[in-house]
Amino acid sequence: MKILFIILDGLGDRPLKIFGGRTPLELAFTPNLDKLAREGICGLIKPVFFGPFPTSRDGHLALFGYNLKESLKRGPIEALGVGFQLKENDLAFRGNFASVDKKMRILDRRAGRISETKELISALNGFEIEKVKFFLKRGVSHRFALVLRGENLSEKISDGDPQKVGVFPLKIKPLDKSFSAYFSAKLINKFLEISHQILNEHPLNKKRKEKKLLPANYLLLRGAGIFKKMESFSKKWQKKACGIAGGAFYKGIIKALKMKLIPVSGATGRADTNLSGKVKRAISSLKKFDFCYLHIKALDIFSHDKDCLGEKRYLEKIDKAFSPLLKLKKTLIVITGDHLTPCLLGEHSKDLIPVLVYGKGKDKTKSFSEKECKKGSLGVIKANEFLKKIMIEN
Ligand code: ZN
Numbered sequence: 001m002k003i004l005f006i007i008l009d010g011l012g013d014r015p016l017k018i019f020g021g022r023t024p025l026e027l028a029f030t031p032n033l034d035k036l037a038r039e040g041i042c043g044l045i046k047p048v049f050f051g052p053f054p055t056s057r058d059g060h061l062a063l064f065g066y067n068l069k070e071s072l073k074r075g076p077i078e079a080l081g082v083g084f085q086l087k088e089n090d091l092a093f094r095g096n097f098a099s100v101d102k103k104m105r106i107l108d109r110r111a112g113r114i115s116e117t118k119e120l121i122s123a124l125n126g127f128e129i130e131k132v133k134f135f136l137k138r139g140v141s142h143r144f145a146l147v148l149r150g151e152n153l154s155e156k157i158s159d160g161d162p163q164k165v166g167v168f169p170l171k172i173k174p175l176d177k178s179f180s181a182y183f184s185a186k187l188i189n190k191f192l193e194i195s196h197q198i199l200n201e202h203p204l205n206k207k208r209k210e211k212k213l214l215p216a217n218y219l220l221l222r223g224a225g226i227f228k229k230m231e232s233f234s235k236k237w238q239k240k241a242c243g244i245a246g247g248a249f250y251k252g253i254i255k256a257l258k259m260k261l262i263p264v265s266g267a268t269g270r271a272d273t274n275l276s277g278k279v280k281r282a283i284s285s286l287k288k289f290d291f292c293y294l295h296i297k298a299l300d301i302f303s304h305d306k307d308c309l310g311e312k313r314y315l316e317k318i319d320k321a322f323s324p325l326l327k328l329k330k331t332l333i334v335i336t337g338d339h340l341t342p343c344l345l346g347e348h349s350k351d352l353i354p355v356l357v358y359g360k361g362k363d364k365t366k367s368f369s370e371k372e373c374k375k376g377s378l379g380v381i382k383a384n385e386f387l388k389k390i391m392i393e394n
């Protein structure tokens with residue numbers, strides 16, 4: 001049987017007073033999701049992660065059955081997603097253009113969400129320090145990926161982004177006693193210093209200052225990771241796989257696992273994405289592929305913005321776009337999230353994630369909600385055991 005595996009980023013929430021004790025998923029009018037749940041089976045997924053809360057990286061890799069410790073870090077995944085052709089042992093980061101004042105304090109972590117970064121990127125691209133080359137590529141708006149290529153690079157180094165304003169950017173520090181960690185940290189600090197000088201003097205930033213816009217004069221880096229090849233999804237699960245996503249990081253997941261990336265015009269990774277286009281492409285791709293991963297991002301964005309009503313409304317939008325799913329034959333449909341992002345919290349949480357599986361029998365679930373999933377026949381499954389369970393019994 002073919003599998004359509006849909007990840008609604010940040011799916012699921014907690015009961016809200018403003019919604020009369022219901023969650024956004026319970027309150028939202030979602031006849032299609034409810035029908036899929038009623039005619040399918042439901043359950044809860046226990047997230048697997050390191051650190052204080054699950055990230056999208058952890059959530060995705062665990063659901064796809066990969067060992068989190070052995071898998072790529074966020075930096076190289078993001079770099080693949082923005083279009084880098086990485087080589088083994090490249091060191092990659094994801095980053096933001098940020099604004100700092102004369103004393104080097106961070107004014108804005110996103111440089112006013114600048115979008116015109118092309119010239120800035122070219123001014124920094126191809127730099128070489130101690131025989132290590134630095135390459136940058138644009139991401140969406142203020143985002144970019146940075147890749148270092150050369151000898152003696154290590155991912156055992158800290159982030160440069162303090163994740164708040166009014167403070168100094170962090171110096172990159174080695175996280176172990178190896179020469180390569182020390183060397184990598186030293187190189188990057190040097191690059192950050194030089195790039196700050198270049199960016200500060202750049203005509204584009206001078207123009208921005210004249211227009212009273214924040215200058216993009218500093219690079220905040222995080223998610224350092226060394227690129228190494230991962231086992232392809234198709235080989236691991238013996239299924240010819242493809243993926244559809246708008247956001248760079250999720251495209252990076254598709255590339256890292258060597259699924260075929262299916263482009264969809266208007267897929268932005270934001271709330272304005274071409275939802276029905278993505279769903280239609282996912283369905284048609286199953287003619288050629290055995291497994292299709294479809295990522296939809298915006299619920300997570302609404303929740304980070306603490307916009308509970310936005311989350312509820314977007315669920316209704318998703319539901320409408322899902323109506324063609326009900327006509328799908330001989331296909332197992334999985335709908336779940338990579339982690340919860342409760343909208344009152346505005347951050348990811350460790351809560352159990354609702355999941356529905358359609359095309360594999362039926363339980364007593366009446367609708368798609370956190371509460372109903374708790375009663376579902378799938379029970380509670382650890383994220384990294386879920387796909388195996390579905391595949392074996394498929
Ligand atoms: Zn996520």
Ligand code: ZN
Nearest residue numbers: 010300304341
């Ligand atoms: Zn998130």
